[in-house]
Amino acid sequence: MKHEVPLVAAHTKPTGTFVSIRARDDLDPSSEDIAIQHSGRAVTAVPENVGLCQVIDVGPDVTNVKPGDIAFIDFYDVAQAYILAGEEIYMTQAMALRMRLDIETVDVTMPNGKPVLHQKTGKPVQRVVSCDITPLPGYVLTKHSPRRMTIAVTGNDRVELPRSMTTTGIVGGRNSDGDPCTFVVYEEVVKFTPGAIQAERYVECWDGRVHDSYYEERRLKAKIERLERELRRLDVLAAPVDDWGILPGDLVCYCTDFAIKFRAIGEQFRCVPYKNVLGTIDDAAILADFYRKNPPPPLVRLTGT
Numbered sequence: 001m002k003h004e005v006p007l008v009a010a011h012t013k014p015t016g017t018f019v020s021i022r023a024r025d026d027l028d029p030s031s032e033d034i035a036i037q038h039s040g041r042a043v044t045a046v047p048e049n050v051g052l053c054q055v056i057d058v059g060p061d062v063t064n065v066k067p068g069d070i071a072f073i074d075f076y077d078v079a080q081a082y083i084l085a086g087e088e089i090y091m092t093q094a095m096a097l098r099m100r101l102d103i104e105t106v107d108v109t110m111p112n113g114k115p116v117l118h119q120k121t122g123k124p125v126q127r128v129v130s131c132d133i134t135p136l137p138g139y140v141l142t143k144h145s146p147r148r149m150t151i152a153v154t155g156n157d158r159v160e161l162p163r164s165m166t167t168t169g170i171v172g173g174r175n176s177d178g179d180p181c182t183f184v185v186y187e188e189v190v191k192f193t194p195g196a197i198q199a200e201r202y203v204e205c206w207d208g209r210v211h212d213s214y215y216e217e218r219r220l221k222a223k224i225e226r227l228e229r230e231l232r233r234l235d236v237l238a239a240p241v242d243d244w245g246i247l248p249g250d251l252v253c254y255c256t257d258f259a260i261k262f263r264a265i266g267e268q269f270r271c272v273p274y275k276n277v278l279g280t281i282d283d284a285a286i287l288a289d290f291y292r293k294n295p296p297p298p299l300v301r302l303t304g305t
Contacts, residue, residue: 014059017094017198021078024052024070050074050262052101053090061222062094063229064136064198072099072133072271074260095199098139098260098271103131133264135271137195140246142187142259144268148251149186151283156290167268169256182255186281187270189250196221197273244274251281 014020055069065071077096105126108116115124135141146166151157153170169183246252259272 012057012089014057014062014091016059017061018059018091019062019065019094019097020056020058021053021071021073021090021092021097022056022088023075023090024054050260053097055097056089058094061219062198063222063225064094064195065097065100070101070103071097071136072101072260072262073097093199095197097136099141100134100136101131102134104129131264133191133269135191135193136197137193138197138274139193140189140252140272140274140277141191142252142270142272143190144270145186145188145251148188148283151287152186152251152253152281155286156294157287172255182257184253184278185256185259185270186251186253189246189248189252190269191248192244192246192274194244194274197275246274246277246280251283253278253281 012020050072053071053073055065055067055071057067058065073092073096078090078092105128108125108127110116117123118125133141144167146161146163147157149166150159150161153161166185169185171180171182172184173180173182175181254272254277256270258276259270261268261270263269
């Protein structure tokens with residue numbers, strides 16, 4: 001089903017790197033063969049309230065999303081809401097959008113064939129039947145990998161870490177009282193999109209005033225990105241080749257405080273900014289070194305007389 005952009009887009013325009021969005025709590029994440037589960041579907045001030053939203057319009061300096069895109073967002077990052085033509089519209093920085101979803105939905109119907117209407121909006125409830133998750137530039141999509149994390153932490157595959165440790169993470173830092181305050185997880189990279197996270201940067205000068213040269217820098221960068229994209233479409237400019245040091249399938253470690261967690265397609269995923277990834281880990285080499293130093297005992301064959 002095509003997701004139309006609401007008509008209110010013609011009556012409001014974000015500025016700078018802001019985007020206008022609306023919550024898509026009418027999307028039912030349940031399905032027979034696929035599921036997208038998040039902690040909440042309403043805009044709140046609770047961290048990690050991950051939900052789905054639809055981009056209505058983007059500011060002049062935004063290049064990572066376009067109107068009509070369905071995206072994952074941590075609603076804790078949402079700035080403000082206001083009523084426009086009878087509908088709640090939310091404004092937030094483009095950096096609050098973490099992933100884009102290419103989804104296909106169908107209307108949910110009752111046994112008599114009538115559509116199920118949403119209690120709040122009165123519109124037909126839609127069920128997600130397929131989706132493809134793509135992190136936006138500057139973000140890394142990872143998935144839960146308990147066996148690889150066990151090898152990285154213990155150095156072998158003969159010890160099993162508790163599932164609570166592979167999901168919550170190991171202690172990465174403690175406060176002055178010695179209590180754990182940060183946790184580190186080891187997860188497998190699913191997708192990574194190189195690029196810079198689109199956020200405004202505020203630099204306070206020595207005299208207390210805000211230095212605004214970055215606004216011009218962001219506008220210039222957005223113009224260059226649009227021109228490069230158009231040249232690549234015309235086969236005039238080759239695709240950029242950047243060595244970011246992360247490939248799909250790599251095992252990476254990072255602090256859970258910088259990632260949002262959700263479930264999709266029956267697996268647990270996290271989305272973390274590239275700048276917060278601590279490093280990659282070669283768990284295959286760790287396991288090979290262990291077995292080279294600790295070879296398994298020879299097999300003994302018992303034969304009857």
